[in-house]
Amino acid sequence: xxxxxxxxxxxxxxxxxxxxxxxxxxxxxxxxxxxxxxxxxxxxxxxxxxxxxxxxxxxxxxxxxxxxxxxxxxxxxxxxxxxxxxxxxxxxxxxxxxxxxxxxxxxxxxxxxxxxxxxxxxxx
Numbered sequence: 537x538x539x540x541x542x543x544x545x546x547x548x549x550x551x552x553x554x555x556x557x558x559x560x561x562x563x564x565x566x567x568x569x570x571x572x573x574x575x576x577x578x579x580x581x582x583x584x585x586x587x588x589x590x591x592x593x594x595x596x597x598x599x600x601x602x603x604x605x606x607x608x609x610x611x612x613x614x615x616x617x618x619x620x621x622x623x624x625x626x627x628x629x630x631x632x633x634x635x636x637x638x639x640x641x642x643x644x645x646x647x648x649x650x651x652x653x654x655x656x657x658x659x660x
């Protein structure tokens with residue numbers, strides 16, 4: 537079974553020779569905007585993504601962030617995209633967090649999706 541929630545990174549390269557992919561220079565203090573295109577099949581997918589994000593934010597607040605760790609709370613979400621303005625040195629961390637977010641959202645989808653009324657036992 538294929539995952540209902542998918543994503544792909546659409547970040548535009550900057551400071552890179554796109555012909556052969558060689559970086560002209562790496563500046564860890566430079567800011568960049570990571571862009572991810574979300575592919576969602578239903579409104580339940582949106583709710584599962586929101587739920588997973590809330591859980592991750594709660595976890596970050598509980599354990600605290602490591603030195604220079606970006607928070608998923610700072611990412612800007614729309615129904616179709618995630619935009620995250622970060623330091624170049626944080627990009628790998630952010631990519632991993634988006635991967636984990638989508639993985640968790642897919643895992644939580646059955647919990648978030650409304651149940652069919654026939655699945656609920658009758659009271660009485």
